[in-house]
Amino acid sequence: MAHPYLNRSVANKIICGHVKELAHVTFHDLYETYPYFSIDIKKEQEILRKHDLIVFQHPFYWNNMPPLLKLWQDEVLETGFAYGENGKELAGKEFLLSITTGGSADTYTPEGQNKFPVTDFMRSYEQMCSLCGMKWNPPHVLHSSRQNGHDEIYVHANKLKDLMSTFAERGHL
Amino acid sequence: MNGHGSNDFFNLIVFLVSAVICVPLSKKFGLGSILGYLIAGVIIGPHGIKLISNVQETMHLSEFGVVLFMFIIGLELNPRKLWSLRIPIFGMGTAQVVLNTLVFTGISYFIGMSLPASILIGMAFSLSSTAMGLQILNERNSTTTAAGNANFSILLFQDIAVIAMLSILPLLADGKAAASTDVKIVNFVKTVVIILSVLVAGRLLLRPLLRFIASIHLREIFTAFSLLLVMSMAFLMQYLDISMALGAFLGGVLLADSEYRHALETDIEPFKGLLLGLFFISVGMSVNLKIIFESPLLIFGCVLGSFALKTAIHFVVGYIFKLPKSQLTFFSLVIAQVGEFAFVILGAAAGLNIFDTTTGETLITIVALTLLATPLVVFFYDRIIARFFEKSREVEPDIIEEQENPVIIAGFGRYGQIIGRLLYANKITATVLDHEPDQIELLRRFGFKVYYGDATRLDLLESAGIRKAQVLVVAIDNVDDNLKLVRLAKEHFPHLKIYARARNIQHVYDLIDQDIDGIERETFEASLKMGVDVLRGLGWSAYESVKRAQMFRRHNLEVIKDMHSKRKNEKEFMAKARQAREDLEKMFEEENQLRTQPGSGWDI
Ligand SMILES: Cc1cc2nc3c(=O)[nH]c(=O)nc-3n(C[C@H](O)[C@H](O)[C@H](O)COP(=O)(O)O)c2cc1C
Numbered sequence: 187m188a189h190p191y192l193n194r195s196v197a198n199k200i201i202c203g204h205v206k207e208l209a210h211v212t213f214h215d216l217y218e219t220y221p222y223f224s225i226d227i228k229k230e231q232e233i234l235r236k237h238d239l240i241v242f243q244h245p246f247y248w249n250n251m252p253p254l255l256k257l258w259q260d261e262v263l264e265t266g267f268a269y270g271e272n273g274k275e276l277a278g279k280e281f282l283l284s285i286t287t288g289g290s291a292d293t294y295t296p297e298g299q300n301k302f303p304v305t306d307f308m309r310s311y312e313q314m315c316s317l318c319g320m321k322w323n324p325p326h327v328l329h330s331s332r333q334n335g336h337d338e339i340y341v342h343a344n345k346l347k348d349l350m351s352t353f354a355e356r357g358h359l
Numbered sequence: 360m361n362g363h364g365s366n367d368f369f370n371l372i373v374f375l376v377s378a379v380i381c382v383p384l385s386k387k388f389g390l391g392s393i394l395g396y397l398i399a400g401v402i403i404g405p406h407g408i409k410l411i412s413n414v415q416e417t418m419h420l421s422e423f424g425v426v427l428f429m430f431i432i433g434l435e436l437n438p439r440k441l442w443s444l445r446i447p448i449f450g451m452g453t454a455q456v457v458l459n460t461l462v463f464t465g466i467s468y469f470i471g472m473s474l475p476a477s478i479l480i481g482m483a484f485s486l487s488s489t490a491m492g493l494q495i496l497n498e499r500n501s502t503t504t505a506a507g508n509a510n511f512s513i514l515l516f517q518d519i520a521v522i523a524m525l526s527i528l529p530l531l532a533d534g535k536a537a538a539s540t541d542v543k544i545v546n547f548v549k550t551v552v553i554i555l556s557v558l559v560a561g562r563l564l565l566r567p568l569l570r571f572i573a574s575i576h577l578r579e580i581f582t583a584f585s586l587l588l589v590m591s592m593a594f595l596m597q598y599l600d601i602s603m604a605l606g607a608f609l610g611g612v613l614l615a616d617s618e619y620r621h622a623l624e625t626d627i628e629p630f631k632g633l634l635l636g637l638f639f640i641s642v643g644m645s646v647n648l649k650i651i652f653e654s655p656l657l658i659f660g661c662v663l664g665s666f667a668l669k670t671a672i673h674f675v676v677g678y679i680f681k682l683p684k685s686q687l688t689f690f691s692l693v694i695a696q697v698g699e700f701a702f703v704i705l706g707a708a709a710g711l712n713i714f715d716t717t718t719g720e721t722l723i724t725i726v727a728l729t730l731l732a733t734p735l736v737v738f739f740y741d742r743i744i745a746r747f748f749e750k751s752r753e754v755e756p757d758i759i760e761e762q763e764n765p766v767i768i769a770g771f772g773r774y775g776q777i778i779g780r781l782l783y784a785n786k787i788t789a790t791v792l793d794h795e796p797d798q799i800e801l802l803r804r805f806g807f808k809v810y811y812g813d814a815t816r817l818d819l820l821e822s823a824g825i826r827k828a829q830v831l832v833v834a835i836d837n838v839d840d841n842l843k844l845v846r847l848a849k850e851h852f853p854h855l856k857i858y859a860r861a862r863n864i865q866h867v868y869d870l871i872d873q874d875i876d877g878i879e880r881e882t883f884e885a886s887l888k889m890g891v892d893v894l895r896g897l898g899w900s901a902y903e904s905v906k907r908a909q910m911f912r913r914h915n916l917e918v919i920k921d922m923h924s925k926r927k928n929e930k931e932f933m934a935k936a937r938q939a940r941e942d943l944e945k946m947f948e949e950e951n952q953l954r955t956q957p958g959s960g961w962d963i
Pocket of ligand 1: 189194195196197198199245246247248249250286287288289290331332957958959961962
């Protein structure tokens with residue numbers, strides 16, 4: 187979870203509220219944990235080791251992740267841990283990208299403001315997965331996050347919750 | 360003066376009047392209170408204007424001041440601290456008493472005294488004055504220095520040694536008078552058993568008893584109980600032929616870690632002060648002016664001689680036990696007088712006919728004069744020797760072989776240490792300078808290379824390798840020294856990067872004037888960080904709290920720069936200050952607006 191101003195958030199706040207308390211889920215708020223941007227690399231890697239599904243939940247900023255998550259990526263996913271020789275710690279884990287965008291689905295068309303389909307902007311995430319040997323899942327996207335009524339956000343959040351539960355069950359089988 | 364009662368009353372008034380006149384005068388002249396009391400004693404005594412004649416009785420009464428003093432000292436020494444002093448007490452104590460006794464016995468024998476008389480004089484002159492020594496240390500707050508500790512330890516040991524001395528006194532009179540060994544052993548066992556049971560019972564009973572007394576909430580009863588406690592301990596010890604002071608001291612130690620320590624101390628303190636004053640008055644009274652006038656050369660020669668001899672012996676003892684060189688002289692002087700126990704021993708000796716009355720009186724006068732001389736010598740020490748020492752201390756800082764570390768840290772207190780440790784953790788070696796000897800000892804034990812010396816001296820900086828260093832960290836807390844070093848470094852070593860700790864805003868301005876590479880207010884970052892934590896505690900999100908603090912910091916630093924340029928003009932300065940406050944408000948207001956809808960431009 188990465189949102190610099192969660193107290194002012196609408197969409198991400200509701201979504202987090204839905205999945206936070208689930209059994210088998212560790213809710214990890216990066217901006218709350220590392221407001222000074224000094225990431226405890228060893229601790230983060232330990233958390234990753236202990237889980238089978240990694241979810242990135244964040245608002246889409248400039249069609250990308252918020253900077254602290256980027257820093258997290260740079261520092262925590264080290265060679266020898268996440269990739270490279272002996273870097274097999276994430277191999278076999280499931281990965282799910284869940285984002286909220288201010289723009290509507292229409293903006294992610296050739297005529298829209300963003301010109302490209304939203305999945306085009308997720309290539310770097312997808313590539314991260316393949317390099318680390320994680321399984322890429324169809325991303326979970328909420329468009330028009332600020333213009334939607336709360337109902338739509340609730341529906342979206344419940345869907346994410348169900349998705350995560352399925353993963354949990356699968357893991358148990 | 361007819362009745363006994365009115366006589367006592369009159370005496371009391373004489374004491375008080377003389378003290379009230381002499382002590383403030385003496386203090387005014389910088390001679391300390393003790394000398395005031397002593398002079399008052401000389402004036403009102405039997406050899407002065409004869410207002411008071413019974414010296415013995417007064418002295419006896421006033422000795423209780425010493426007893427109370429030892430109790431208070433005991434209160435400040437819990438058993439653990441006392442245990443840590445065992446080496447100074449028994450090592451230095453034995454050395455001091457034995458060396459002095461030998462030397463003075465030898466001299467007395469050499470000038471033709473009988474052997475018993477010589478031994479007696481030797482013993483008497485080996486002792487120092489607890490009352491005088493501790494009072495001087497107390498007035499100067501030096502009880503906790505290494506030398507102060509040593510002085511105290513020796514005085515404590517003397518109190519123990521007196522017991523032994525008094526018990527061999529009869530032996531000196533004539534070989535037979537002493538009790539048989541059997542009786543002695545029985546006595547010894549009895550004494551040990553009683554002391555042990557008092558200690559155990561005290562440990563178990565005293566605190567509940569004190570708690571009960573305190574719970575009655577009658578202040579004077581608590582005071583009465585405190586006094587009773589000390590007196591009964593003292594009395595018991597006297598009954599066992601042990602010094603009263605030692606008993607009171609033990610009583611104090613027993614209560615050293617009780618919650619009533621401070622209450623007891625404040626209650627006893629005024630009694631102690633007055634009685635000690637009385638004690639010094641009675642010492643003054645025993646100065647026999649007639650004897651002095653009869654043979655001034657002999658008397659003063661003896662006084663000076665014994666003072667000098669004792670000082671020399673103490674110097675040797677202190678040197679052997681590795682006292683800090685700068686404290687050695689003071690240590691030696693403070694206990695160089697012949698103490699009040701000498702009166703007791705000499706008095707007892709006179710009773711046992713070991714020597715004739717004139718010799719006895721002469722000796723007592725000599726003793727009293729050495730006591731009188733002590734505050735004068737201390738006065739002299741402060742004015743002349745200490746000054747000379749301060750100068751000479753400057754030329755004996757640690758000898759630093761030319762260092763080649765890239766960083767020099769001046770001042771290694773709490774502030775400098777954090778910088779030093781950060782560098783150390785990153786394998787950057789720093790040369791550290793500090794002028795606090797205690798601090799340095801401690802840090803050296805932790806493996807830091809710390810050098811003792813005044814960092815504002817050019818030659819020291821050079822031997823610390825400032826020419827080859829790249830960075831100078833000025834972490835000295837004293838503003839004047841801090842600025843002095845910055846200026847010095849700026850002037851002589853322009854290649855250096857200088858980072859300085861600032862105490863307050865004025866100091867910041869002064870440092871900005873020096874145009875150095877880094878200025879950090881010592882509490883600013885810590886307070887700001889806590890501000891962040893407070894915002895978070897109020898439920899703000901962490902990152903936002905941090906951002907607000909960072910905005911605040913940036914604004915604050917800008918304001919300081921601005922104010923610095925305007926500080927010569929008061930009107931502009933005030934206007935700037937007002938405007939700065941408004942700016943800050945506006946800035947946060949804007950930030951609030953902005954953040955309610957972050958990225959709203961994207962919502963299409
Ligand atoms: C700095 C910034 C950049 C943004 N960039 C995008 C973007 O590229 N595309 C988009 O659709 N929305 C963008 N947005 C809008 C956010 O995605 C939107 O405000 C967020 O999803 C709302 O979620 P919240 O209610 O949890 O804060 C941006 C917002 C900010 C503050």
